[in-house]
Amino acid sequence: MPVISMFYGLIVSLYYLDNKQHHLPHIHVRYGEMEAVFTIESGELLEGKLPKGKIKLVEAWIEIHRENLMADWQLAINGQRVFPIDPLK
Numbered sequence: 001m002p003v004i005s006m007f008y009g010l011i012v013s014l015y016y017l018d019n020k021q022h023h024l025p026h027i028h029v030r031y032g033e034m035e036a037v038f039t040i041e042s043g044e045l046l047e048g049k050l051p052k053g054k055i056k057l058v059e060a061w062i063e064i065h066r067e068n069l070m071a072d073w074q075l076a077i078n079g080q081r082v083f084p085i086d087p088l089k
Contacts, residue, residue: 001013001014001015001016001028002014002016002076002081002082003084004027004072004082004083004084004085005061005065005084005085005086005087006087007057007061007087007088007089008054008057008088009031009032009054010029010030010031010050010054010057010058011029011030011031012027012028012029012058012061012085013027013028013029013030014027014028014072014073014076014082015028015076016076016077016079017076017077017079024039024040024041025039025040025041025069025070025073026038026039026040026046027040027062027069029048029050029054029058031050031051031054034048034049034050034051035048036048036049036050036055036058038058038059038062040062040066040069040070040073041066041070043058043059043062043063057088060088061087061088064088065085065086068083068085069085071083072085
């Protein structure tokens with residue numbers, strides 16, 4: 001599970017070959033002991049829990065970096081190395 005970005009205490013990861021559980025492009029986000037899964041295409045929270053303010057940060061980050069996230073998703077589901085994505089500033 002490579003980490004692709006970190007900002008404001010959030011750790012964003014993509015799992016290799018992870019296209020079966022949620023059936024659509026998504027990221028995993030950890031914040032302390034909490035974890036959540038967000039779709040890349042819509043930024044929707046699919047599963048898990050984060051503080052409301054952190055959810056807004058993740059949604060904004062996905063909106064800004066959607067194209068890079070989709071490129072990394074394609075690499076990850078093919079078992080290839082993914083690239084880091086700039087954090088939210």
